[in-house]
Amino acid sequence: xxxxxxxxxxxxxxxxxxxxxxxxxxxxxxxxxxxxxxxxxxxxxxxxxxxxxxxxxxxxxxxxxxxxxxxxxxxxxxxxxxxxxxxxxxxxxxxxxxxxxxxxxxxxxxxxxxxxxxxxxxxxxxxxxxxxxxxxxxxxxxxxxxxxxxxxxxxxxxxxxxxxxxxxxxxxxxxxxxxxxxxxxxxxxxxxxxxxxxxxxxxx
Amino acid sequence: xxxxxxxxxxxxxxxxxxxxxxxxxxxxxxxxxxxxxxxxxxxxxxxxxxxxxxxxxxxxxxxxxxxxxxxxxxxxxxxxxxxxxxxxxxxxxxxxxxxxxxxxxxxxxxxxxxxxxxxxxxxxxxxxxxxxxxxxxxxxxxxxxxxxxxxxxxxxxxxxxxxxxxxxxxxxxxxxxxxxxxxxxxxxxxxxxxxxxxxxxxxx
Numbered sequence: 262x263x264x265x266x267x268x269x270x271x272x273x274x275x276x277x278x279x280x281x282x283x284x285x286x287x288x289x290x291x292x293x294x295x296x297x298x299x300x301x302x303x304x305x306x307x308x309x310x311x312x313x314x315x316x317x318x319x320x321x322x323x324x325x326x327x328x329x330x331x332x333x334x335x336x337x338x339x340x341x342x343x344x345x346x347x348x349x350x351x352x353x354x355x356x357x358x359x360x361x362x363x364x365x366x367x368x369x370x371x372x373x374x375x376x377x378x379x380x381x382x383x384x385x386x387x388x389x390x391x392x393x394x395x396x397x398x399x400x401x402x403x404x405x406x407x408x409x410x411x412x413x414x415x416x417x418x419x420x421x422x423x424x425x426x427x428x429x430x431x432x433x434x435x436x437x438x439x440x441x442x443x444x445x446x447x448x449x450x451x452x453x454x455x456x457x458x459x460x461x462x463x464x465x
Numbered sequence: 466x467x468x469x470x471x472x473x474x475x476x477x478x479x480x481x482x483x484x485x486x487x488x489x490x491x492x493x494x495x496x497x498x499x500x501x502x503x504x505x506x507x508x509x510x511x512x513x514x515x516x517x518x519x520x521x522x523x524x525x526x527x528x529x530x531x532x533x534x535x536x537x538x539x540x541x542x543x544x545x546x547x548x549x550x551x552x553x554x555x556x557x558x559x560x561x562x563x564x565x566x567x568x569x570x571x572x573x574x575x576x577x578x579x580x581x582x583x584x585x586x587x588x589x590x591x592x593x594x595x596x597x598x599x600x601x602x603x604x605x606x607x608x609x610x611x612x613x614x615x616x617x618x619x620x621x622x623x624x625x626x627x628x629x630x631x632x633x634x635x636x637x638x639x640x641x642x643x644x645x646x647x648x649x650x651x652x653x654x655x656x657x658x659x660x661x662x663x664x665x666x667x668x669x
Contacts, residue, residue, distance in 0.1 A: 266520050266530055268512070268516045268520050269529060271512050272515070272516045275508055278509075279498075279509075280493050280497050281494070286485050288555070289484050292553070294517075295520065295554075299517045302516070303514065303517060305476075305482075306514050307510070308472070308475050308476040308478075308479040309506055310510050311472040312473055312499065312506070313506050313507060314472075315470070315472045316470050325499065351492070
């Protein structure tokens with residue numbers, strides 16, 4: 262495609278790296294950005310810059326934030342005795358949208374996945390254990406995805422928790438399986454997630 | 466979605482403006498960009514900047530270029546007596562890929578479309594007429610898309626050409642309708658386009 266200029270070819274290549282975008286869609290986006298006003302195209306570029314400059318992980322729970330602590334960790338009205346462990350920030354959002362949970366969260370930033378070469382030390386499990394040791398949670402809700410990898414991650418964490426000496430030994434629960442095994446948490450609807458929260462079960 | 470930070474929300478909104486991307490795909494891309502290394506995310510932002518800074522339209526034919534003239538207009542080996550009129554740079558690329566055309570191009574940068582409020586003066590028709598007046602083309606190939614709007618645009622241009630006093634009165638042809646009416650030129654396959662080029666017909 263020597264008829265496209267070098268910059269355009271490079272931009273198409275960068276868009277092709279994004280999830281869900283193939284060559285045709287990347288090209289379509291490139292033509293769109295060529296056509297629109299400079300201001301509009303640069304707004305997208307600047308938004309990417311802003312995210313990479315401003316957004317970091319909450320010091321406590323690893324949620325996304327532009328401050329030291331995230332909105333939830335900063336909120337004194339949240340129930341400080343219950344902790345919900347999720348894989349990703351998007352899972353937190355899905356749970357928040359049910360309006361049925363007022364406790365705190367801990368985001369693992371992934372799940373243990375040997376096939377993808379993701380081991381426990383690449384997640385925030387050490388920080389989670391430390392947090393449980395030094396806080397007074399009465400309940401830990403395991404809300405990893407209902408997949409083999411999500412379940413294994415939950416089991417790994419529970420194993421780690423068994424050996425610790427916490428001030429209060431928290432009850433460990435998991436989301437009720439109103440959600441279908443093999444599905445992705447972020448795509449479950451609110452009702453399904455609300456049921457799963459309401460009927461959460463003792464682990465084992 | 467107050468749980469997403471302001472920068473992330475803004476970035477998702479910007480991605481949603483791109484053609485073919487809905488809310489879910491924009492979110493998926495956002496999570497991807499949050500996860501990847503800063504360098505990788507900024508490479509995309511910088512590529513957009515580079516395009517908007519460097520890429521302009523060729524002074525002669527309105528193809529994309531990073532210099533004053535595009536690669537094709539700069540190439541002395543191209544046949545200077547035949548001019549192919551297309552709607553968009555991507556149509557030029559599709560035709561180039563057939564390897565069956567060695568003349569010059571003129572890109573209209575759109576088609577006359579009253580419903581989309583695109584009138585002739587928003588296209589490069591005046592520049593095209595001037596170019597034909599001052600050059601010695603022996604043939605003009607109308608290669609607008611085989612749609613109602615593409616055809617109307619071609620007819621409009623032919624009407625304009627009838628009244629001009631060119632050094633040589635060029636023959637006006639159009640692509641053979643090996644291509645299906647209602648389709649988009651950029652998605653036609655090479656063979657189809659090659660046939661259409663080989664069997665181009667006299668206009669009317």
